[in-house]
Amino acid sequence: MKSIHISKSEDGMTLIKYLRKIFKSMPSSLIQKLVRKKYFDINDKRAKGDEILKTDDMITIHLSDETFNKYCTKQSSYKNASAGDIDYTDRIIYEDENVIIFNKPIGILSQGDKSGNQSVNSILNDYLGNINSSFKPSVVNRLDRNTEGLIIFAKTYIAAKEISSMIKNNKIEKRYKASVNGLVEEDSGELENLYKKNEKDNKAVLKKYNGKVPEGYSLAKLRYKVMKKHKETTDIDVELITGKSHQIRAQFAYIGHPLVSDKKYMDIELYNDNVKKYGCRSQKLVCYKIKFGTFSEEALKNLSNKTYKV
Numbered sequence: 028m029k030s031i032h033i034s035k036s037e038d039g040m041t042l043i044k045y046l047r048k049i050f051k052s053m054p055s056s057l058i059q060k061l062v063r064k065k066y067f068d069i070n071d072k073r074a075k076g077d078e079i080l081k082t083d084d085m086i087t088i089h090l091s092d093e094t095f096n097k098y099c100t101k102q103s104s105y106k107n108a109s110a111g112d113i114d115y116t117d118r119i120i121y122e123d124e125n126v127i128i129f130n131k132p133i134g135i136l137s138q139g140d141k142s143g144n145q146s147v148n149s150i151l152n153d154y155l156g157n158i159n160s161s162f163k164p165s166v167v168n169r170l171d172r173n174t175e176g177l178i179i180f181a182k183t184y185i186a187a188k189e190i191s192s193m194i195k196n197n198k199i200e201k202r203y204k205a206s207v208n209g210l211v212e213e214d215s216g217e218l219e220n221l222y223k224k225n226e227k228d229n230k231a232v233l234k235k236y237n238g239k240v241p242e243g244y245s246l247a248k249l250r251y252k253v254m255k256k257h258k259e260t261t262d263i264d265v266e267l268i269t270g271k272s273h274q275i276r277a278q279f280a281y282i283g284h285p286l287v288s289d290k291k292y293m294d295i296e297l298y299n300d301n302v303k304k305y306g307c308r309s310q311k312l313v314c315y316k317i318k319f320g321t322f323s324e325e326a327l328k329n330l331s332n333k334t335y336k337v
Contacts, residue, residue: 029095033084035124036162038326039185042069043076045086048161053098066090115150120177120335125186125327127151128317128335129178133309137169137178151180167191168201171273176203176314177337189324194270198320203265203275204254206311207284208297211261215252218278222247222271230291231277247274259304260287276310287311313337 037045046058046067061067062076068087069078080086088095121128129147131137136146147166155164162184170176179199181187193199221234221244233247240246248268255262261284265275273292279285280292288301289310302308318334 029088029090029092031086031088033080033082033086034162035082036164036183037080038082038183039188039324040080040162041076042067042074042078042080042086045080045161046076050098061090116154119154120337123329125181125183126190126330127180127182129180130337131170131174131176131178133173133175136172137166147178147180155182162187168194168199169272170314171276171310171312173309174312174314176312177201177317177335178314179317183326185324185326189322189327193320193322197268200316200318200320201267201314202316202318203267204313204315205263205265205275205279206260206287206305207263207279208260208287208293208301209284210256210259211251211253211263211284213253215250217248217250217268218282219246219248220278220281221245222269222274222277224272231271231273233277233281245269245271247271247278249275249278275312 031049033045040048043058043062046062047053047055050058059076062074065073066089067074067076068089069080070085071087074086115129115132118130118132119127120130129151131147135150136144138148139146148164151166152164164180164182165187167179167181167187167190170178179190181190190199219236221236221240223232223244224230225232231247234244236246246269250266250268252264253261254264263279267274276286276289276292280289285293285297287305287310288298288307289312290298290308293301305311316334316336319330319332321331322328
């Protein structure tokens with residue numbers, strides 16, 4: 028028999044979801060069977076599986092040590108928020124018990140991939156230390172590897188759930204600054220095009236939108252304002268309306284104004300010219316502002332209508 032106290036990071040999970048997290052190698056059908064056969068208690072009461080867990084609830088698991096150890100997730104051991112000689116703690120813009128707002132540098136992944144390269148997830152989990160929890164803190168919005176700027180990192184299940192829902196429902200405003208090739212004629216406007224992602228090339232494909240969305244496509248839409256015009260480039264402020272991968276890069280390239288040094292969306296001659304003229308090898312794009320809408324969860328209301336900038 029094992030007894031586990033629910034931490035704040037797991038507050039709001041259902042018992043079934045919690046059990047699937049800690050017993051990742053156990054078939055879902057077996058977890059359901061064990062719940063039906065009353066192998067789990069919550070605060071000394073038999074559990075049904077659909078209960079919403081609260082901080083400091085006590086889960087009692089009536090399994091042998093052998094069975095528990097066979098299926099229980101091994102917790103990772105974390106170090107600190109540094110990689111080699113690089114310390115990223117000064118890039119934490121805001122932190123409370125539920126979230127971290129982090130200023131991601133160029134060249135760092137948002138989430139880890141098969142390459143095993145460092146990511147915001149690994150940096151901030153290292154920073155938090157060894158959390159003996161079934162919920163692993165994680166980023167809830169992504170930026171391209173070579174895009175700098177603000178990322179929201181959820182430390183608790185409630186934060187991850189509500190912020191993900193707010194992003195989906197456009198209740199979090201994300202603003203970007205970009206430098207594009209050429210002089211953008213209109214001082215402000217909207218770009219709306221048909222969009223699909225070529226996963227093989229990791230590249231967005233756009234077509235003109237004529238009021239119909241064909242199969243395989245969706246709409247990509249943004250608003251922009253010209254901030255400053257230079258001799259050969261334009262600085263723009265961009266507000267995303269839809270959340271599509273590469274959509275800023277692809278949409279401005281589509282109208283003939285690719286981002287400065289965006290190798291993926293311009294020809295190699297222009298890219299080499301950009302590198303020579305402007306001294307940068309990655310696209311000039313930064314997510315500089317995040318503004319939250321109104322939160323419904325009491326634990327997150329202190330973030331309602333707050334703005335964070337770099």
